[in-house]
Every structure is written in structure tokens, then in C-alpha cells.
Amino acid sequence: MWLSTQGQHAHVVRLAEAEVADRTAEFGADDPETLRSRRSLASALRALGDLDKAVIETRSVVEDSVRVLGSDHADTHRGRADFAQYLAENGKPAEGVRLLRALYTESRAFGPKRQGETRSIRHQLALALELRGEFREALDLLDEEIAAELVTVYGIDEFAGDYKMERLREWRSRLVAKAANR
16 A cells, blocks of 8 residues: 555556465465455556556456356455446446446445445446546435445544545535536
């Protein structure tokens, strides 16, 4: 994480590739932790700016996750959400939005047991909608996320949500401005 914040994305990719190789050698390609490591590699590739490889790796991870863990497994859903987001960021926002909408509906059907995942997918869907220029729908989802964040209890560190709420409100202001200029 620290290397990413320092802009050392190429180094992060090398470390992620080594992690995948080590896990594959020790536990096998189908081990759930190996699949998670591969998702981390795809994320590192995205941060590096290599969206083509991130999309390819994530598509492969999703296919393997469906086969190994099942289509309803939380890790499979996370991988599918990442895949859709990377597609949206890689010049295919319509496809990314379509996949995220379907995934968001599925995740909401799981109810409270997948609340965190549903919130994450809602966030990714709002980002993809923004990329596609659908600011009103993105705002509606962002308002839902702000409402959910307002009632989130963080425990001992009561100010943990302040930073997130500030970022959400800044994003909302940008979306309102984009919608007004449309």
C-alpha cells in the first residue's frame, strides 16, 4: 500500500506478480488466496495505467472464481465488479455500467449480509455512470451512499468516517456541477 501511495506502481506490479507465482507454486492456481492475489495484481496493473492487462487478468480471475468458488461467492462478485469498473475506465463505459447494474441488483438481493459489498458496487457503479456522462443517476446512487455513510458506526475511532464523508461530498459537488453544465 505504501509503495502505491508513493507512486511506485511498477514495483507494486512486480511484487504482486511474485506473490501470484509464490501462491500458485505453494497452494495451486485454484486456491482462494491465489485468486485474491491475482485480483490484487489486476488492481496493481490498473494503478500502473495498464488497463488492457488489468481487464484481461480480471476476466480470467472471474472465470476461475466462478468455476472454483461459484457465481454467488463474495470474492466472485468483487472480481466481477472490478472487471466491470476496469471496462468502464478502459473506454467501454456502457458495458461496465450494464455489468455493474446487474451486479448491484444481485448484491442488493443478498440483503444485510452483503451490505459492505453492495456499498462498494454502488460506488463503482456511480463512477462508471459518471464516466458515461449519466450524472443524474450517479448522483442518485451517491446520495444513497452518503445516507448509508451517515449512519455507519466506526467504533472506537469515531472520526474514521469523516475523511470518507468529506470525499463523498466533494464528489457530489463535482457531479452536481457536471449535471448543471450538461
